[in-house]
Amino acid sequence: MSKSLNLLAGTALAAGLIAGPAMAEKLGLGRAALPEEIAAWDVAVQPDGTGLPEGSGDVLTGEEVFADKCATCHGEFAEGLDSWPVLAGGEGTLKDRRPVKTIGSYWPYLSTVFDYVHRSMPFGSAQTVSVDETYAITAFLLYSNGLVEDDFVLTRDNFTEITLPNADGFYVDDRPETEYPLFSGAACMTDCGAEVKVTKRAVDLNVTPEDPDGRPAGTLPALTMAAAGTAAPAEAAASEAATEETATEETAAEEPAAEEAATETAAADPALVEAGQKVFKKCAACHKVGEGAKNATGPHLNGVVGRTAGTIEGFKYSKPMTDAGAGGLVWDADALTAYLENPKGFVKGTKMSFAGLKKEEDRAAIIAYLGTLAP
Amino acid sequence: MTDEPATKHVPGASRRKFLKGSAALGAGVIAAGTARAEGPDPLITEVQDWANAFGDAVDAAPYGTPIHFESHVVRRNVEWLTESPVSSINFTPIHALEGTITPQGCAFERHHSGAIELSKSDYRLMINGLVDTPLVFTFEDLTRFPRSSMVAFCECAANGGMEWGGAQLEGCQFTQGMIHNMEYVGVPLRVLLEEAGVKPEGKWVYAEGADASSNGRSIPMEKALDDVLVAFYANGEALRKEHGYPARLVVPGWEGNMWVKWVRRLGVYEHAVESREETSKYTDLMPDGRARKWTWVMDAKSVITSPSPQAPVRHGKGPLVITGLAWSGHGKIAKVDVSLDGGRNWQEARITGEAKPKALTRFHLDIDWDGSELLLQSRATDETGYVQPTKDALRAIRGLNNVYHNNGIQTWWLKSDGEVENVEVA
Known part of the structure; x- marks a missing residue:
């Protein structure tokens, strides 16, 4: 019997594997699913x-x-x-x-x-x-x-x-026949070949996320350093994180005030900003925000409130969007409200394939949130 | 975007510079670590703050988080891997963990449309298709079925995929960290299917999540009736949001993509649905241009978690604990061998604790390190007699385009100064 057959052996084996009581009869739990529910x-x-x-x-x-x-x-x-x-x-x-x-x-x-x-x-x-x-x-x-x-x-x-060209390009897992026999049996324990040398080094690619000290991200800090109590890396990291948090909070609290002229509807109402952050999930696949945010499928939105349309360097806007900016369109609260309600209606020919935010409260919230994003 | 691991070349060489300059630094650290006491230790002779004043009162943290000294022990993302963080993966810090159970808070996440918030009161599970009675369960209904429990590893099929072309990432968190191991409690899927009554022609169970991706996967009926669980507890508490709260599938030994989170529907069909996740993705392209499908089982694998690039040896020569993890989707780990010379000679490591089927198993090897360079490897053998192969042995069969199911042997280069690099040897 092959391993795969072993693995798929029937319920006798199953009963042994699951350390639970065997079910003899139905408990009558749940209810019948309605046709409309199944269709949905x-x-x-x-x-x-x-x-x-x-x-x-x-x-x-x-x-x-x-x-x-x-x-x-x-x-x-x-x-x-x-x-x-x-x-x-x-x-x-x-x-x-x-x-x-x-x-x-x-x-x-x-x-x-x-x-x-x-x-x-x-x-x-x-x-x-x-x-x-x-x-x-x-x-x-x-x-x-x-x-x-x-x-x-x-x-x-x-x-x-319709048959797709690669319809016959797949076959069911054959590892039990093609690999397992090769990789089974007593493994060599001594003198298993010639001396080996390093042939590839990950450091040559240099693509691992790094800690500030240049080590791979998450490297365990030295205990001697932690014990010294002066520059304990863990504590430093913790306080750094705390600083960042504070900074974010400060930004959230202060930025709307700074942008007051542009975002009158978005006074620093933390609840509204928070709601806006949630709505922004709809946008986050294409628009990056926050420190170091880069253009992605859409331009980054740091400092978007008060910015002239179509002016983020390095982003390839549609011509209508660049033209709108050249014509004086500035993303103040009113312009954003109109654009977010009906993107293609407000800027005909925009690349942004987003149906729009139909709810007024969603638009207000997201504009409040965008107002917190420093340029 | 793609969820398939890629090779990324980034200009700059800070890590290389760091390693080149690390000999002196390493020596310094070792000197500090091994210094003999020249006088009484003030930590002992002087009364410390913590020994004479109060610590935190109870309730300082109604639900506790790790002490800040451990703040480096977190999941980490490799940003260039994917186009969007809502359809992406991060990695368990296995280099910093011991034992076998992965705390939920640092267990890797893989979302296809983000981690959704689904309350128990809004939760529904439907069973329909080739069943006698299509049913809808509330969460409360699920809690009234007899429960069972198991410990199981969940490994993404792409774990180690970035290493398929060669050593690429520095640290087992990134090279083997798409894995976690938890104790689950829930209802056997078999019990729920029996409640609906599977018709004889029902050969497959198609499981879908409630999130926008739905991440549907077809599970053959034999497996569904075998050891699959609809789980709602992990490690003694409710599932975390990112792991499928309030209910997910546990599909022991099989690739993580099938462990459908926020599971909302189980469709019983005669054939596999052949969804996007089991055709376009999670299939294994072979050198002849054809592809393996339904490669569900995760073969036996192991890795030394310390020493490793993120867990260098800072204490110098002498007693050294080598610790690692081994697992197999086919059952129990039978033994783990460790090599210090890149695979020429091996010694059997100690299995620490009980080797459970389809669960992470901890191994240790205690050596007296003479401070010379080592090429560390581990090699798992499972109860079927399967021996973890080298990466080159896998490439000889699967070529270079086959990124999933990389269970090849990992090599760490431990250098005299205690620093560790991810390398390949030949």
């Missing part, structure tokens, strides 16, 4: 089409929806921006040193695309893509991978006719 939660789509909802979508619609909801991370052509996943291309690269694993080159099933987009995308706004939009995005991704023409319409009926 069971949206899984399987390779044979099980779970596909009624609907359809075409490539051109998909291109529009993709540009609107997906392109800020995945790129207009599904090529992937920064390190966000590449969704198209990569054919014939799977044996290369740097394989490009995309829907066209690697994914075995189209159902996975539909299931994932519909259930978990866009990143940070899951479950906001409608069924037809999901069909359309899936059709567009087939098109961007060169698998269908631009007049293609994907429907529930023709879905399973």
Whole structure:
């Protein structure tokens, strides 16, 4: 019997492994799940089409929806921006040193695309893509991978006719046959080969996070130093952290006052700032804030309140955004309120693919929070 | 973004500079550490503050955190690994821990859409699909089922993935720290499935989380009925938010991605769903361009946690405790060998405490270090007779594009000054 079979042996073994009482009969706990509840939660789509909802979508619609909801991370052509996943291309690269694993080159099933987009995308706004939009995005991704023409319409009926190029590229774990026999048996204990030399050193790459003293982050401090009681590294680190905390608090308390002219609605109301910080989670995937924040998918937002639009150096804005800044648009409370309510309405052609904050209190909170971010 | 480990080249060489300049510093530290008392120790002869005045009153910390002297013992992130911290991973400080249980507060986190806040009152668990009665449980319902407990390691399939191409990160926190080991209490998944009544054609359980990623994974029915737990306690208390409060799956011995957090639905199906997490990710690309799938089991592995790059030897030569962890997704650890010369000669280490199946096992080897350079390695053998291979032995089969499931032997270069580097040898 192979190891894998051993591992998957039946419930007799299971009873032995779990140190718990055996269940003889049902306890009658829980209640029957209602059809509406099952429909709401069971949206899984399987390779044979099980779970596909009624609907359809075409490539051109998909291109529009993709540009609107997906392109800020995945790129207009599904090529992937920064390190966000590449969704198209990569054919014939799977044996290369740097394989490009995309829907066209690697994914075995189209159902996975539909299931994932519909259930978990866009990143940070899951479950906001409608069924037809999901069909359309899936059709567009087939098109961007060169698998269908631009007049293609994907429907529930023709879905399973599509076979992805790498459908046969997977096989079930064969370690029990190909590896375990090689790695089993009595291990050598003495004179197991020639003398060895160091061939690779991690320090040559120098990519490990570091403590201020240049050691790898988290290195245990010397006990002798701690015992001296003067410059105990642990205490120093603790007080440093405390200082930082204080600094953050001070910033939170003082900055809004400094920016009062720009953020009249955002007086230093700690509760509002805190609420804003929570709302900001919707933005954090693309916009970095805080000390040392860099531009990412969106520009960093340190000091955004009171800043002229489209002026962060090094960020590639849309032309309409740069133009708006050149035309005098300043991100004061009113401008931010309007922009956050309807980004594409306020700055037509903005790259920011964010539907907007519909609730007034969310907008007020986030502006209060943004006001605390020092430039 | 990608959750697959990458190689990163960053200009600058402060760490190298540090190591080159460390000989003198190291000697100084050793001198201080081994200095013999020249006179009475004032810590003994003088009355210290803590020996004559009060310490903290009870309730100074209604829920305590580690004393500030231990503030370096925290999870750490490697920022360049991922595009966004809400879909990312950090690492358990295993270099600073002993024994086998990982405190929840420093046990690594892996989120795909951030750690969500889900209260017990808002929690629902649905079982549907190929069952006699689709059911919905509240959290209170779960607490009324008979419970069982187990200690289990949870290891990310990508643990050690950054080391696949060669030694890259300095410290076992970063090279082997996508792992934790906790004592769980919860309801066997088998009990919940029996409550719903699995139909004969139900061969798979698809588990989904309540978070935005849902992180759905298909689990074969044999495993689901074997030792999987719907857990709500870890290490004696409620799960932490970052580990799936109020309920998560515990899938002993299998890759961490399957341990679905905030588990909200168990769909019983005839086939695997083939979700994004089990096709595009968590599959193992082989040299012929094809990929292994369903590589669920974490093979036997071990690492010396001290000495290691973040735990240098500061006390000089003489008695030295070598301590480390070993584990296997196939069962118990049978033995652990330690080499001081890069794998030419081995001696059996001492298993400290009980070796539990699919749980972290602590080993120790006490040596008299003569101060010479050592190439430290550990090698685990599990109860099936599987012996942890070298990284090169794995690469010979899997090539260089296979980042998951790196259970190869780790080498630490302990130098005469007590500093330790992550290296590979041949």
